[in-house]
Amino acid sequence: MAYLSTTNYLEDKDFIDKWLYTMRTGEMDLSWMKAATEKVKPHEANSRRGLTYRDLDLGSYGFTGVPEKVRGNRSYAPRGAEIPAGVPDAQPWVSRKSEVWAFNTESYYEEAVSRQWNVTTDIPWERLDSVELPETIGKALSQLMTFLTEVEMIATDTPAMWLPRLNPDFIEVKAFIAAQAMDEARHTEAFRKRALTTGWGLMKASPVNEMALKHLRDADSFSEMSVALHLVAEGNVLTMFRFSEYLSPTDVDKRIFRLVMQDEARHVGYGMQHFKYVLENFPEKREVLHAHLDEAENISFAGSAATELTESFIILAGGGLKKENIEEGIKITTKFNLKQMEEHFERLDKCGMPERKQRSKLYQMYEMGRAAAEAAGIKL
Amino acid sequence: MAFYADKDYTTDQTVFEAVNQVMSGNLTLFWYDAKTEKVKGKPTDLRRGLTYKDLDLGSYGYSSIPENLRTSQSMVARGSEKWGNLPDMGYVVNRKSEIWADNVTYLYEEDKSRRWTPAVDVPWSDLDAHPIAAPIEAACSQLYTFLQECALVSMDFAARWVPLVNQDFIEQKSWMCAQMFNWARLNEAFRKRALCGGAGLGRASVSGEQGLKEWLWADSYPKGSLSINLSLGGIVLAICRHVAAFAPSKVDRVLMGYAMQDSARQTAYGSGQLRYYLTHRPAEMSAMQEYVDDSEHVMLALLGSPELIEPLIIISGGGLQKDQVQAGRAAVAKFLRLAISEYFERLEAAGLAASRTRSRIAPVVERISAAA
Incomplete structure (x- = not known):
C-alpha cells in the first residue's frame, strides 16, 4: 500500500472503547458541536436558479475569501470546517489561487450541471435509418468523427490528472474539472x-494530432495545461464545431454539433477567465505562459499537416469530390483555418496578452495565409 | 515541459508542401480506404436510444477487447486504423x-x-x-x-x-x-x-x-x-x-x-x-x-x-x-x-x-x- 494510516484502528483500543462506550451508555463526546466554525445562513438569491455555489460565497466558506496562498488546509477537509490535528496531508501540488482560479468558475460548474445531456437519447438516432449518404460524404464524415473521437478524451485525461493535485479548498475548480471530464466523455x-452509424465505421488515426495530445498532457503546471488545453486546443475545436455544424450533412449531425458546442464554449470560457486571472494575479507567470504558447502554437500549426482531417473537411464543405466541389471546399476550409487562428489571437488579446502577436510564429503563418487567401480571391 | 514536438513545424518545408498540395486541390485521399470494419449501428430499443451496447459490434465492440493490450498505447479510437508514429501515453492499466x-x-x-x-x-x-x-x-x-x-x-x-x-x-x-x-x-x-x-x-x-x-x-x-x-x-x-x-x-x-x-x-x-x-x-x-x-x-x-x-x-x-x-x-x-x-x-x-x-x-x- 502506498499510504498507511497513522493508526491501525483495529488495534486502537482507546478508539474502539470510546465507540463501545458511546453505544452502550449513550454518553457522547459531542466536542464536534463546539467546532470553531462560522455560522452562516445562505439563501437562494434567485429561486429559479435554486441554491447555487455563489449563494454560499459567505465568510470563511466563500470562494471570495480563499487566500492567494492556501496555507491552512492540506487535508481532505471541506473549506471552512474545523481541522483538528492529526488529519493527513492530501499532498496537493497546487495551493496557489491564481494558478487555478477563474472569475465565474462556480457559474461554469452550475451551468455544466444544469445542461447535462444524454447522447443515447437526446440525439434522434432513429432518423439515420432513412439516411443513405453518398460514399464520399459518408467516408469524409466518418473520418472527421474518427478524429474527434480520438482527440476528445484528452480533455478528460488531462484535467483529471490535475484534479487530485489541487488543494481541496479549490472545491469549485475541482467540481468544474469533474464536470468537464464528463462533458468530454460524452463528446467522445x-x-x-x-x-x-455511418455505415463506414471508424477511419484512420491522426498521428500528428496525437502528438498534440501528448503535449497537452505533459504540462508543468495547471496554468500551462489550461492555456494549451482550454484556450488553444478547445478554442480550435470550438471553431471546428461551429464550421462542422454548418457543413453537417444531416440534421442529426447538426444537433450533435450544437450540443457539443454548448459544452465546449463553457470550457473555453473557463480557460479564458483563468488565463486572465493568472496574468493579472501572478504576473511572473507571463513569460512562462508565453514559452508554453510557443510550443502549443507550434503543435497547433503541425495539425495543418494532418491531411486526413483537412481532406475530409474539404469534401464535407464542398459536398463531394468533383472539381467544383473541391474548389468550394477549399474556400470554406481556408476560411475555417484562418478563422481558427484569428479567434485564437482574439482570445489572447481579450485575456490581456496583446503582445502575443508580435512574438508568435503562428501569427506570421496567419498573416501569410490571409494574404494568400486574399490573393486567391477568397472573401474572408 | 516534459514533452516537446519533434521539430519546429512553422519552419518545416514538408508541412508547407503538404498543405499547399491539398489546398491546391490535389487531395491524397490516403485515408479513403481505411482498413477498418464497416458497420452501421442501430438502436435496438428506440425508447432507450443508441446505447454503447448497441455498438458492441465486431472490432469496435468492448466484448472483443483482449485481456492484454499490447499494441495500443496511444489515444487512437478503438477499431480505427493505426498508422504512422503514434505516441506512447504511458498508460499503466492495460489489462x-x-x-x-x-x-x-x-x-x-x-x-x-x-x-x-x-x-x-x-x-x-x-x-x-x-x-x-x-x-x-x-x-x-x-x-x-x-x-x-x-x-x-x-x-x-x-x-x-x-x-x-x-x-x-x-x-x-x-x-x-x-x-x-x-x-x-x-x-x-x-x-x-x-x-x-x-x-x-x-x-x-x-x-x-x-x-x-x-x-x-x-x-x-x-x-x-x-x-x-x-x-x-x-x-x-x-x-x-x-x-x-x-x-x-x-x-x-x-x-x-x-x-x-x-x-x-x-x-x-x-x-x-x-x-x-x-x-x-x-x-x-x-x-x-x-x-x-x-x-x-x-x-x-x-x-x-x-x-x-x-x-x-x-x-x-x-x-x-x-x-x-x-x-x-x-x-x-x-x-x-x-x-x-x-x-x-x-x-x-x-x-x-x-x-x-x-x-x-x-x-x-x-x-x-x-x-x-
Missing part, C-alpha cells in the same frame, strides 16, 4: 456513436 | 481484468439518464419554512461535513486513475468520468445542505481522513476500487439510506434519495469490478484477500468516527433527550450491523467467500452494536 461517445 | 466490470456500460448509460441538479432539484427553501431543532441541525451539519470528506476522496480516486487507463477501455473511462462528476455533484449537495441549515460546517474527522487516505492511495486499481467503490460506496449508500429513513426534513429526504441512486452505482461497479478481476485472475485471490484483511480497519475508522456516529445517533433518535438518544443508539446499532453485513455480502458475491469468517472487524462491530 457522441462522435464514436456517429462514426459507427 | 482488462484490472479495470473492467460486466455492468460498466449499463451503469454509464444509467448514470446519464438519471441526471439531477442539486441547485434546483432539492427544495432548499423548505428548511426556512420548517426549521429543524438546533441539536439536530448541528448533527446534520456535522454529518454532511463528514460526507463531503468521503465525496472528495471518491472524486479524487476516479480522477487519479482515469489518465492511467488505456484508451481502448473507452466505456470504462467514460464511466470513471461519470463517477467524478457524480461525486462532485454529491459534494456540492452535501456542502449546500450543511451550510443552508444555518449551523455552518462541523469538524473534519481524523480517523475518517486517515482511513480515506489509506484507501485512496492503494497501490493498484483493483485494490483501490475495492476500497473506494465497493467499501466506501457501500458505507455512503448505507448512511444515505439510513438518513433518508430518519430524515429530519424534506430537504434531507430528497437529497438522500438522489445520493442513494448515485452511491448505489458506485457500489455496483465496485462489486462488478472485483468479481471480474477475481474471475479472470484467480491467482490474485489470496493477495486480494490479504489486502482486505490489512485495510478493513478503515471500515472501523470511518464507522466509528465520532464525527459520524454521534450525529447519526442524534438524527436517528430525533434529539439529545435521554429517550431520544436511546432510540438513536438502537437505530444506529442496526445501521452498523447492516452496513457490515452488506459489505461482507458484496465481498462474498464478488468471490471473496472467506472474508466474513476471517474478518477481525466483524466481531468488533457486532460487540459494539450489541452494546446498544
Whole structure:
C-alpha cells in the first residue's frame, strides 16, 4: 500500500472503547458541536436558479475569501470546517489561487450541471435509418468523427490528472474539472456513436494530432495545461464545431454539433477567465505562459499537416469530390483555418496578452495565409 | 515541459508542401480506404436510444477487447486504423481484468439518464419554512461535513486513475468520468445542505481522513476500487439510506434519495469490478484477500468516527433527550450491523467467500452494536 494510516484502528483500543462506550451508555463526546466554525445562513438569491455555489460565497466558506496562498488546509477537509490535528496531508501540488482560479468558475460548474445531456437519447438516432449518404460524404464524415473521437478524451485525461493535485479548498475548480471530464466523455461517445452509424465505421488515426495530445498532457503546471488545453486546443475545436455544424450533412449531425458546442464554449470560457486571472494575479507567470504558447502554437500549426482531417473537411464543405466541389471546399476550409487562428489571437488579446502577436510564429503563418487567401480571391 | 514536438513545424518545408498540395486541390485521399470494419449501428430499443451496447459490434465492440493490450498505447479510437508514429501515453492499466466490470456500460448509460441538479432539484427553501431543532441541525451539519470528506476522496480516486487507463477501455473511462462528476455533484449537495441549515460546517474527522487516505492511495486499481467503490460506496449508500429513513426534513429526504441512486452505482461497479478481476485472475485471490484483511480497519475508522456516529445517533433518535438518544443508539446499532453485513455480502458475491469468517472487524462491530 502506498499510504498507511497513522493508526491501525483495529488495534486502537482507546478508539474502539470510546465507540463501545458511546453505544452502550449513550454518553457522547459531542466536542464536534463546539467546532470553531462560522455560522452562516445562505439563501437562494434567485429561486429559479435554486441554491447555487455563489449563494454560499459567505465568510470563511466563500470562494471570495480563499487566500492567494492556501496555507491552512492540506487535508481532505471541506473549506471552512474545523481541522483538528492529526488529519493527513492530501499532498496537493497546487495551493496557489491564481494558478487555478477563474472569475465565474462556480457559474461554469452550475451551468455544466444544469445542461447535462444524454447522447443515447437526446440525439434522434432513429432518423439515420432513412439516411443513405453518398460514399464520399459518408467516408469524409466518418473520418472527421474518427478524429474527434480520438482527440476528445484528452480533455478528460488531462484535467483529471490535475484534479487530485489541487488543494481541496479549490472545491469549485475541482467540481468544474469533474464536470468537464464528463462533458468530454460524452463528446467522445457522441462522435464514436456517429462514426459507427455511418455505415463506414471508424477511419484512420491522426498521428500528428496525437502528438498534440501528448503535449497537452505533459504540462508543468495547471496554468500551462489550461492555456494549451482550454484556450488553444478547445478554442480550435470550438471553431471546428461551429464550421462542422454548418457543413453537417444531416440534421442529426447538426444537433450533435450544437450540443457539443454548448459544452465546449463553457470550457473555453473557463480557460479564458483563468488565463486572465493568472496574468493579472501572478504576473511572473507571463513569460512562462508565453514559452508554453510557443510550443502549443507550434503543435497547433503541425495539425495543418494532418491531411486526413483537412481532406475530409474539404469534401464535407464542398459536398463531394468533383472539381467544383473541391474548389468550394477549399474556400470554406481556408476560411475555417484562418478563422481558427484569428479567434485564437482574439482570445489572447481579450485575456490581456496583446503582445502575443508580435512574438508568435503562428501569427506570421496567419498573416501569410490571409494574404494568400486574399490573393486567391477568397472573401474572408 | 516534459514533452516537446519533434521539430519546429512553422519552419518545416514538408508541412508547407503538404498543405499547399491539398489546398491546391490535389487531395491524397490516403485515408479513403481505411482498413477498418464497416458497420452501421442501430438502436435496438428506440425508447432507450443508441446505447454503447448497441455498438458492441465486431472490432469496435468492448466484448472483443483482449485481456492484454499490447499494441495500443496511444489515444487512437478503438477499431480505427493505426498508422504512422503514434505516441506512447504511458498508460499503466492495460489489462482488462484490472479495470473492467460486466455492468460498466449499463451503469454509464444509467448514470446519464438519471441526471439531477442539486441547485434546483432539492427544495432548499423548505428548511426556512420548517426549521429543524438546533441539536439536530448541528448533527446534520456535522454529518454532511463528514460526507463531503468521503465525496472528495471518491472524486479524487476516479480522477487519479482515469489518465492511467488505456484508451481502448473507452466505456470504462467514460464511466470513471461519470463517477467524478457524480461525486462532485454529491459534494456540492452535501456542502449546500450543511451550510443552508444555518449551523455552518462541523469538524473534519481524523480517523475518517486517515482511513480515506489509506484507501485512496492503494497501490493498484483493483485494490483501490475495492476500497473506494465497493467499501466506501457501500458505507455512503448505507448512511444515505439510513438518513433518508430518519430524515429530519424534506430537504434531507430528497437529497438522500438522489445520493442513494448515485452511491448505489458506485457500489455496483465496485462489486462488478472485483468479481471480474477475481474471475479472470484467480491467482490474485489470496493477495486480494490479504489486502482486505490489512485495510478493513478503515471500515472501523470511518464507522466509528465520532464525527459520524454521534450525529447519526442524534438524527436517528430525533434529539439529545435521554429517550431520544436511546432510540438513536438502537437505530444506529442496526445501521452498523447492516452496513457490515452488506459489505461482507458484496465481498462474498464478488468471490471473496472467506472474508466474513476471517474478518477481525466483524466481531468488533457486532460487540459494539450489541452494546446498544
